[in-house]
Amino acid sequence: MTKSGLKIATPRLRNDLSAAAPSVAEIEDEDRLLDLLLEEVDLRDLEAEHLEISGCRLTRCDLGGSELEKAILVDLVLDHCDLANARWSDASATRVQINSSRLTGFAGPALNLQHVTVRDSVLDFSSFRFAKFVRAEFTDCRLQSADFVSADLSGTVFRHCDLTGAEFSQVKANGAVFVDCTWEGTRGIANLGGATIANSSPIDALAVTLAMASALGITLGDPDDFPSS
Numbered sequence: 001m002t003k004s005g006l007k008i009a010t011p012r013l014r015n016d017l018s019a020a021a022p023s024v025a026e027i028e029d030e031d032r033l034l035d036l037l038l039e040e041v042d043l044r045d046l047e048a049e050h051l052e053i054s055g056c057r058l059t060r061c062d063l064g065g066s067e068l069e070k071a072i073l074v075d076l077v078l079d080h081c082d083l084a085n086a087r088w089s090d091a092s093a094t095r096v097q098i099n100s101s102r103l104t105g106f107a108g109p110a111l112n113l114q115h116v117t118v119r120d121s122v123l124d125f126s127s128f129r130f131a132k133f134v135r136a137e138f139t140d141c142r143l144q145s146a147d148f149v150s151a152d153l154s155g156t157v158f159r160h161c162d163l164t165g166a167e168f169s170q171v172k173a174n175g176a177v178f179v180d181c182t183w184e185g186t187r188g189i190a191n192l193g194g195a196t197i198a199n200s201s202p203i204d205a206l207a208v209t210l211a212m213a214s215a216l217g218i219t220l221g222d223p224d225d226f227p228s229s
């Protein structure tokens with residue numbers, strides 16, 4: 001359970017995972033990768049539909065530029081992996097942990113994520129349009145210019161994340177929690193109705209105020225500019 005009270009289930013992995021190193025050419029549509037340990041495997045530019053990856057641990061694997069359509073990801077741990085510029089559309093992820101990984105430019109349109117944690121990872125310019133997050137948490141992540149347009153973030157926790165320039169237009173955010181995040185240049189912040197924003201830094205709190213005021217068309221002035229007559 002996180003400090004916000006959100007219960008997130010962890011991946012269920014067997015103790016005796018089988019080491020494997022499949023190549024891109026060996027993986028086809030509708031294949032199933034089950035209970036495997038993949039270390040430093042090169043899967044760049046992998047293309048597959050309805051691929052199932054379940055009960056696996058991936059360490060220092062390269063999935064950059066991969067295109068997985070309607071993938072099924074269950075009980076999965078990714079440590080120090082590269083998913084830069086990957087596109088995983090209409091995929092579902094359940095009990096997935098992503099740690100210290102690179103997801104710059106990652107695109108996950110209409111992703112469905114349940115019990116997912118992302119820690120200490122870079123997601124600059126990532127896109128999660130129309131994605132649905134159910135019990136998800138981002139911790140110590142950089143999400144500069146990330147795109148959450150029309151995503152359902154209800155109940156999602158963002159903790160110590162850099163949301164500089166992120167886009168939240170048309171999101172659903174009831175119950176979402178943002179703890180000590182950076183907000184400079186964040187767009188669509190007026191759509192975060194129902195969310196809780198907690199900042200211990202006065203500078204970050206001011207950034208939220210400025211972004212909200214701008215979204216609502218409110219000008220914040222200095223009292224000295226309006227002397228009494």
